[in-house]
Amino acid sequence: MTEWLAMGGHGFFIWSSYGMFALALVIEIVVLRRSRRSAIEQARAMRADSQAS
Amino acid sequence: MAAMNWFRFASPASFYPIAGPLTAVFGWVAVALAVAGLYAGFVIAPTDAQQGESYRIIFIHVPAAWMAMLIYVVIAFWSLFSLTLNARLPAMMAQALAPTGAMFAFIALWTGAFWGRPTWGTYWVWDARLTSTLVLLFLYLGLIALRSAIDDPRRADRACALLALVGVVNVPIIYFSVRWWNTLHQGATISMTAAPKMAQTMLTAMLLMTFAAWSYAIATALHRVRTLIIEREALSDWVGRFIAESPAKAANDPAAAPRHGGV
Amino acid sequence: MAASSRYPASPPATALAALRWACLRDLRLALRSRGEVALVLVFFVLVGSMFPLAMAPEASLLRAIAPGIAWVSALLATLLSLPRLFSADHADGTLEQMLLAPAPLSALLSGKVLAHWLTTSAPLVLLSALSGLQFNLDGEGIAILAASLLLGTPLLTWLGAVSAALALGTRGGSTLLGLLVLPLAVPVLIFGAGSVESAAAGLGAEAHLSLLAAGSILASMVGPATLALAVRIAHE
Numbered sequence: 001m002t003e004w005l006a007m008g009g010h011g012f013f014i015w016s017s018y019g020m021f022a023l024a025l026v027i028e029i030v031v032l033r034r035s036r037r038s039a040i041e042q043a044r045a046m047r048a049d050s051q052a053s
Numbered sequence: 054m055a056a057m058n059w060f061r062f063a064s065p066a067s068f069y070p071i072a073g074p075l076t077a078v079f080g081w082v083a084v085a086l087a088v089a090g091l092y093a094g095f096v097i098a099p100t101d102a103q104q105g106e107s108y109r110i111i112f113i114h115v116p117a118a119w120m121a122m123l124i125y126v127v128i129a130f131w132s133l134f135s136l137t138l139n140a141r142l143p144a145m146m147a148q149a150l151a152p153t154g155a156m157f158a159f160i161a162l163w164t165g166a167f168w169g170r171p172t173w174g175t176y177w178v179w180d181a182r183l184t185s186t187l188v189l190l191f192l193y194l195g196l197i198a199l200r201s202a203i204d205d206p207r208r209a210d211r212a213c214a215l216l217a218l219v220g221v222v223n224v225p226i227i228y229f230s231v232r233w234w235n236t237l238h239q240g241a242t243i244s245m246t247a248a249p250k251m252a253q254t255m256l257t258a259m260l261l262m263t264f265a266a267w268s269y270a271i272a273t274a275l276h277r278v279r280t281l282i283i284e285r286e287a288l289s290d291w292v293g294r295f296i297a298e299s300p301a302k303a304a305n306d307p308a309a310a311p312r313h314g315g316v
Numbered sequence: 317m318a319a320s321s322r323y324p325a326s327p328p329a330t331a332l333a334a335l336r337w338a339c340l341r342d343l344r345l346a347l348r349s350r351g352e353v354a355l356v357l358v359f360f361v362l363v364g365s366m367f368p369l370a371m372a373p374e375a376s377l378l379r380a381i382a383p384g385i386a387w388v389s390a391l392l393a394t395l396l397s398l399p400r401l402f403s404a405d406h407a408d409g410t411l412e413q414m415l416l417a418p419a420p421l422s423a424l425l426s427g428k429v430l431a432h433w434l435t436t437s438a439p440l441v442l443l444s445a446l447s448g449l450q451f452n453l454d455g456e457g458i459a460i461l462a463a464s465l466l467l468g469t470p471l472l473t474w475l476g477a478v479s480a481a482l483a484l485g486t487r488g489g490s491t492l493l494g495l496l497v498l499p500l501a502v503p504v505l506i507f508g509a510g511s512v513e514s515a516a517a518g519l520g521a522e523a524h525l526s527l528l529a530a531g532s533i534l535a536s537m538v539g540p541a542t543l544a545l546a547v548r549i550a551h552e
Contacts, residue, residue, distance in 0.1 A: 010107035013171050017110045017164040021117075024156050025269075032273060036280040040296045043287035050288060191499040198495055202486035211549040212482045216496065219478060219542070223500050230503035234510065 063142055065282045066291045072275045079272035083265045090261030098254040107171040108255075114164035116263040117157045118182065120270055121189055122224075124154035128196070129221035132214035141285075142278075144210035147217060148200060149277035153270050155193035161186050181232035188227050192220045206285055327419040334419035338427025339434075345404070346435045352400060353435050357443055360393040364447045375452045382451030383512035386461055387505055389447070390440050394472055395494055397436045398480045401428060402547075406484055415551055422540035425547060429477050429539070437469035453512075460515045460525075464508040467525055470532035474539035475500045481546035504531065 005011055094112040101108045128147045135144035165183050166176040177183075196213055203209035286292050327334045346353050367385050368378060405411040405428075414424045441462050448458035479496040486492065511524035 010105055010171050013107050013167040014109055017113055017167045020163050021113050021160055024160055028153065028156055028273060032276050032280070036276065036283070039280045039283045039287075043283050043292060043296055046287045047293060188499045188502050191495065195496045195499065198488060198492055199482060199486070202483065202488040202492055205552070208549065208552045211552065212546075215478075215542070215546055215549060216482055219475075219500065223503070226503050227499070230506045234506045 063140060065142055065286055068142055069279060069282050069295065072279050076272050076275040079268045079275065083268035083272060086261050086265035086268060090258050090265055093254055093261060094258035098258055099252060104172055107168060110164050110168040112258055112262045114161060114168055115259055116266040117164065118161040118186055119263060120266045121154055121158035121161055121186060124150050124157065124270055125189060125192065125224065126221060128154065129217045132217040135210060136214045144214060145278050145281045146274060147214065149274040149281060151193055151196050153273045155190060155197065158186055158190040158193055162190065179235065181228065181235040184231045185228045189224065327417050327424055329418045331420050331423040334423040335427040338424040339431045342428050342431030343434065346431065356393050356397040356436055357439050359396055360389050360440055360443055361446060363389040363392055364450060378451040379453060382448065382453050383461060383509040385451065386444055386447045387509040390465055391501055391505060393440060394436060394476055395490065395497055398476045398493055399490060401432050401477060401480050402484055411547065412551060415548065421547065422544040425543045426540045429473055433470060433473045437473060440469065441465045457512055457516060460512045460521045463525055464511040464528060467528040467532055468504045468508045471504055471535045472501055474535040477543050478546050481543055481550050484550040504528065
């Protein structure tokens with residue numbers, strides 16, 4: 001298993017690449033979901049305001 | 054005749070409900086393709102004679118580079134639609150694609166650097182494709198920066214659309230000029246296009262990952278468009294029905310009741 | 317805007333006359349703010365002078381990097397001058413009047429762009445000789461450098477004008493403008509600086525200069541309509 005991880009000595013480069021890729025995907029998806037949630041909350045607040053006024 | 058049916062989805066109100074399930078579909082397709090691609094790339098594909106294991110980075114690097122290019126062209130395509138038809142949804146698609154395109158450009162550069170180091174000894178190589186991808190990243194950042202600098206969403210739509218069109222015309226020119234500059238100065242010994250002679254399995258893995266990236270890009274774009282629609286159309290009736298907290302509340306939600314002057 | 321009794325206060329309706337009107341107007345305004353114009357040229361020489369200070373001023377090294385530095389300095393100086401193209405007219409409403417005038421908007425804007433090129437880029441062409449001397453370029457090198465700037469700056473100006481119009485009235489300011497213009501300017505930079513290097517290597521600069529010329533001609537054909545659209549978008 002450790003042999004496979006070492007990737008013939010190139011482990012650092014391979015896992016840095018895949019790691020950054022995974023990180024970028026995770027960040028993107030998290031930001032996506034957060035902005036959707038905040039958009040919904042803001043929209044609800046706007047609608048509540050416009051009904052109250 | 055089929056074209057007439059598609060225009061039914063051209064309004065945000067009718068697009069929103071189908072975009073949700075579509076996001077999930079494309080998301081899961083991306084996951085499946087990526088699993089298959091990574092399996093083919095790591096388990097099935099052999100070690101390369103010259104580059105050892107490090108060549109396996111191309112399974113991200115090449116799809117990312119292709120997607121960065123492709124997404125920019127798609128953004129230009131939607132921008133053309135939004136300018137000529139003065140429509141909102143194409144503009145939102147263009148806006149939704151930009152961050153993912155920038156991400157792929159960045160990943161292409163990062164993985165290119167980490168592939169270059171074990172293979173050619175340096176982290177950065179001024180070869181034509183990497184340099185063009187760097188310029189492409191700046192073009193994406195310009196689109197995103199212009200979008201956030203303009204407050205009015207419709208004006209931002211049209212400004213970014215024009216910028217994207219000017220950019221897409223320039224991209225081949227930029228690539229041509231960089232490639233020409235590169236061959237003159239490098240002697241073309243180092244080239245990112247010198248991927249290992251592709252065994253069939255390597256090619257398959259790369260193609261699978263490319264389609265996975267493409268499916269992922271569609272999924273994220275659709276998800277972002279839905280968020281954009283909520284942001285822009287927050288006060289209209291149909292949005293109220295979709296974002297209500299529960300079915301009971303939706304029935305009681307006064308804002309969801311039919312109102313004059315909605316959309 | 318103060319109207320001289322010699323020409324009309326509002327633009328004439330035909331294309332060529334409108335172009336001439338806009339160009340002369342901007343030239344007069346530039347004459348009144350000579351300091352601003354000169355500042356850009358001073359900046360060009362200043363930036364160019366920074367590089368030898370930042371490295372060993374060894375003659376052959378300077379000669380090798382001269383075209384690149386001259387072109388980057390020209391690019392930055394052009395960038396610095398771009399806000400001036402529209403800011404005054406945008407602030408006092410003249411741009412809106414141009415939108416409403418019977419004169420074709422593309423002609424009026426072309427006049428502005430021409431005036432801008434005359435006051436900003438044309439002097440750069442002449443100043444590049446100074447840069448060339450600073451960097452020990454020989455006579456042929458200086459001539460080709462000046463020619464490349466002459467042929468490449470129209471294209472640069474059009475790219476800059478469209479970007480400046482899109483960024484009108486936004487918060488970003490000059491840094492946003494830089495982010496928009498510099499990537500698009502990469503081919504001009506490559507062929508502009510490359511022309512001098514190519515000539516120095518004995519390969520001749522015709523190909524580069526022709527490409528620059530073709531680019532500038534194309535830009536001058538497509539530019540007016542694109543710029544008019546950009547200005548319209550900025551005023552929605």
